[in-house]
Amino acid sequence: MRAFFSNPFIFFLVLLFCLSICVSSLEAQEDSEEGVFDVFFMGEKVGYEEYIWESNEQEYLLTVRGRMTKPIPMVIEKLTIRLDKSFIPSQYYFKGSVSGVEQEIMSVINEGNVENIILVAGQEQKSEVKIRRDALLLPNAVYSPYIVLTKRFPCTLQEETELSVYIIPQMETPVTVKPSEFNPCHFILEMTGSEIHVGTDEDGNLNSLEIPLKNLKVVRVSDHT
Secondary structure (H helix, E strand, O other): OHHHHHOHHHHHHHHHHHHHHHHHHHHHHOEEEEEEEEEEEOOEEEEEEEEEEEEOOOEEEEEEEEEEOOOOOEEEEEEEEEEEOOOOEEEEEEEEEEOOEEEEEEEEEEOOEEEEEEEEOOEEEEEEEEOOOOOEEOOOOOOHHHHHHHHHOOOOOOOOEEEEEEEOOOEEEEEEEEEOOOOOOEEEEEEOOEEEEEEOOOOOOOOEEEEHHHOEEEEEEEEEO
């Protein structure tokens, strides 16, 4: 054994092998991807969103930042959604401004019970609501959270599905998700009187999102894993 470790070359190889196993193990436990969306309103580019989607053995974490001028002026300093591996949300956080008004929202979700702390222009509000345990969290005028939906149905939606959306922190509303007749990686959401067309791929990437009634389109322009 002493002879084995006294050979510097062999010792280096063993050390290198051990390090490679450690790195591979960490990569297997932690996975992340990043991307950028351009936001268009009435054909004009009006903003962008940058996202990071992270996963490990226990949960998913979506982090978003961005800026838009229309149809609602918004600055997203930081937005996070934390979910378990069944896409059940557990935490939500937003810090930024909407129409020039500073906002911060902190939400804890436990089995569909939501506790919200909302700071608007320095004034604190609290609310407690009950939503469906698997409701999709969609803050108003932010589009990256649709990634949760595309990760859940990456070209696998076979039939019409009824879901629930919590437009956090305002209201919960039912939504119907329909697969496209022509493309298995596209589906349509029918929600609050409008249609939302969503394009994904087999990796669950959100490639495009279009709301014809609002003349709004979101396109993924770059990504790297």
